[in-house]
Amino acid sequence: MHKENTEKSEGFEPYVLGLVCNWCTYAGADMAGTSRIQYPPNLRLVRVMCTSRLDPGYVIKGLELGADGVLISGCHPGDCHYVNGNYKTERRMQLLRKLVEQAGLEPQRVRLEWISASEGSKLADVMKDYVSVLKKIGPNPLASVKGKQNIDTKDLFTKEVK
Amino acid sequence: MANRKKVVFMQLSSCWGCHQSLLDLHEKLLDVIPLLDIQYWVAAVDFKLDHLEKLPNGSIDAAFIEGLCRTEEDVHLLKLCREKAKALVSLGTCSTYGGAPSIANLYPKRELLERKYLKAETAANRNTIPSENVPEIADYVPQNNQIVKFDAYLPGCPPTSGEIANAVLALLSGKPIEHSNKTICDECKRKKEEKNIKVFKRDFEGRPDTEKCLLDQGYLCMGPGTRAGCGAQCPAANNPCQGCSGPPEGVTDQGARLVGAFGGIADMESPKMLKSFPDPAGQLYKFTYASSPLSKLRRVKKNEK
Numbered sequence: 001m002h003k004e005n006t007e008k009s010e011g012f013e014p015y016v017l018g019l020v021c022n023w024c025t026y027a028g029a030d031m032a033g034t035s036r037i038q039y040p041p042n043l044r045l046v047r048v049m050c051t052s053r054l055d056p057g058y059v060i061k062g063l064e065l066g067a068d069g070v071l072i073s074g075c076h077p078g079d080c081h082y083v084n085g086n087y088k089t090e091r092r093m094q095l096l097r098k099l100v101e102q103a104g105l106e107p108q109r110v111r112l113e114w115i116s117a118s119e120g121s122k123l124a125d126v127m128k129d130y131v132s133v134l135k136k137i138g139p140n141p142l143a144s145v146k147g148k149q150n151i152d153t154k155d156l157f158t159k160e161v162k
Numbered sequence: 163m164a165n166r167k168k169v170v171f172m173q174l175s176s177c178w179g180c181h182q183s184l185l186d187l188h189e190k191l192l193d194v195i196p197l198l199d200i201q202y203w204v205a206a207v208d209f210k211l212d213h214l215e216k217l218p219n220g221s222i223d224a225a226f227i228e229g230l231c232r233t234e235e236d237v238h239l240l241k242l243c244r245e246k247a248k249a250l251v252s253l254g255t256c257s258t259y260g261g262a263p264s265i266a267n268l269y270p271k272r273e274l275l276e277r278k279y280l281k282a283e284t285a286a287n288r289n290t291i292p293s294e295n296v297p298e299i300a301d302y303v304p305q306n307n308q309i310v311k312f313d314a315y316l317p318g319c320p321p322t323s324g325e326i327a328n329a330v331l332a333l334l335s336g337k338p339i340e341h342s343n344k345t346i347c348d349e350c351k352r353k354k355e356e357k358n359i360k361v362f363k364r365d366f367e368g369r370p371d372t373e374k375c376l377l378d379q380g381y382l383c384m385g386p387g388t389r390a391g392c393g394a395q396c397p398a399a400n401n402p403c404q405g406c407s408g409p410p411e412g413v414t415d416q417g418a419r420l421v422g423a424f425g426g427i428a429d430m431e432s433p434k435m436l437k438s439f440p441d442p443a444g445q446l447y448k449f450t451y452a453s454s455p456l457s458k459l460r461r462v463k464k465n466e467k
Contacts, residue, residue: 052426057418064455092425094432099421099442102268103456104463141462142455151308151461153237156300158464 014068014134016127018045019054021086024075024116031120039124040131043071050074052085056096059110063100066143069134071126073113086114106137166196167223167334170214171203171253172243174236174306175263176229180254181205183320187327194327197334214246222247224333227312230256230263230452231304235297244310251333252315253326257306259317259408259416260452264303267451267460268443271301302460305452314339319406319449322392343411346385346403350394354378357427362438365402376402377427382438382445386423387416406449417446417454 020026026047032039048054051074062070072093080086093112101107111130115122171181185206187194200207201222202214225247231237244250252258260267266274279291306312316329316339329339347354354375363380370376376383376397383397384405396403409416421442428435439445443456451457 055418056421056425057413057415060415060418060455064458088426091428091430091432091435092421094436095421095425095439095442096418098436098439099417099446100456102441102443103454104268104459104466105456142458145458145461149308151304153241153309155461156231156237156302156304157234157298158301 012135012139014042014131014139015066016043016069016071016130016134017062017067018043018071018073019051019058019062020045020047020072020115021051021074021081022047022049023081024079024114025073025123027117028073028115028119028123031118032123033120035120037120037124039127042131043127050080050082050085051089052080052082052092054089054092056092059093059096060100063105063109063140064142064146066140066146067109068140068143069109069111069130071111071113071130073115073123073126076114076116079116105141108133108137109140166199168199168201168221170201170222170225170243170247171205172225172227172239173204174227174229174239174257175232176254176256176261178205178228180228180256180318180320180326183318183323184326184330186323190323190327194330197331215242217246219245220248224249224251226251226253227257227306228253230260231300231306231309232263233297233299237300237309240306240310249313249333250310251329251339252306252312252317254321255317255319255406255408255449258315258453259450260303260305260457261319261449264305264450264452264457265444265447267302267457270460270463270465271299272465275299301464302457303452317389317406317408318392319404321407322395325391341411342390344390345410346388346390346392346394346397346407349390349392350375350385350397350403352376352397358429359427360429362424362428362435364438370400370402372400382424384420384446384448387413387419387446404448405446408450408453415454416450417443417456420446 051072059070074086074089097107097110100110113126202209225243231240255261275291280288332339352375353373355378359380361380362382370379370381381402383402385403387409388403388405389407389410391407409419413419447454
C-alpha cells in the first residue's frame, strides 16, 4: 500500500519501486529473506525476466505515480542470462537519468545496481543506503499531482511572477 | 446545400502550419470545401470572434484546434470551441502533444520572459516585459486535452495535406480517424541491417548515404519511436526523422520509448553514448514534452529551476 503521509520529510518513509531481473536480483532478494537479513521494508519488487525487458517508460510511470525512488537491478556485467541484456539496460538507464535530471528531478531517484543471486547482503546494504539517500532528498514532487490529469485553468495563471 | 457541415478552424498559439498544410491541397480543396459551411477560420474567412460567441452551444459540427494554450486568450478560445462544437478535433502536434513550444516547460516562466525581453541580443529595447494590453502568459504549457475533452486527434507537424483531407472527409461521414500503431521505420524504404551502432552522429555531421538506414549510419533518427502516417518524408529526403508526429498508437511517452530504442541498439560504453545526447529532453521530446509525465514537474515547481 502506498503511504499517504508523504507531506513532510519528517517521519518520511520513501516508497521504493524495485524493478529486478528474475535470474539475479530477485533470487538475491530471496536469499536475503531466507538468510533473515534485516533491511528497510520500503522496497516493493516487480520481477521481470530481464532488466532489458523494461521500457524506460515504466520507470517514468513509476515516478509519475509517486514512487520516491526506482531501483533497477539485474545481473553483473557479463553474467546476463540473455548474454547482453544488462548492457542495454545500463545505457538506457544512464540516458534516462540524464533526461530525468534535465527535467528537474533528482537523478538519484533512478538507481541502477547489479546484484547477483548470492548477494542477499548486498541488496540489504543497497537498500539501507538508498533509503537514507531518499530521506535526504525528500518526497517525490510528482506525488502531489498523482492522478490529476485535468488542469484547473486557475492554476495556469497565478500572476505572482514579476 | 442543406447537408453542409458547420465547421470552425481555430488557431491558438501556433505557427499556422497545420492550416497551411490544409490549404496546400490546392485543387483538391475543391472536393473538401463544398462540404463545409465554415463558421470561423481566421486564416481564410472574414468572421469576427463575436460571431462565434453568439452561436448557440453545440451548433457547430466540428471544431479543429491548431496550437497550444500558452496564454489566457488561448484557454478562452479552446473552451469556447468546446462549448460550441459537437466534436472537437485536435489538429497537429501542438494541440495533441504540446509540440515544440512545450519544451518551455523545462524552464520557469520568469527565466523565459527575461531571456526573451531583457536579454535577447536582437531586442532593440531591453528593459520591459510587456504587461499591458497583452493576454496573461500561462505559468506552464498544458496539454490541450488536460483542459477540455477532445473527440479526435491528428498529430503531425504539420500533418500532411493528404492526412488532413482524409481526416476531414472521414469525420464528415461520421467515421473515426484511423491511427497507425506502426512507426516511421515501417514506412521507410531504406535498407535496414542488424543494428550495432559504434558512434552516434548529429544531423550536421558528414553526408548520409541515400540508400542505407540512417540509424545504421549512426544518425539520430527518431523513426523507431514515431507514429507512421506521413510516409517517412524526412528519411526519404535524406534527413533523419525528427519525431514530429509523436508516439505510435499505444505508446504514451515518446521520449522514454526513444531512450529504450537508442540504448538498445548502441554498441558503445554509456559515457560515450551520453556525449551524443547533450540535451536529451530537447532531442527525445522535441515535439511531445507537454505529454510527458516529467512535464508535470513544472506544474508542481512553477518558478523553481
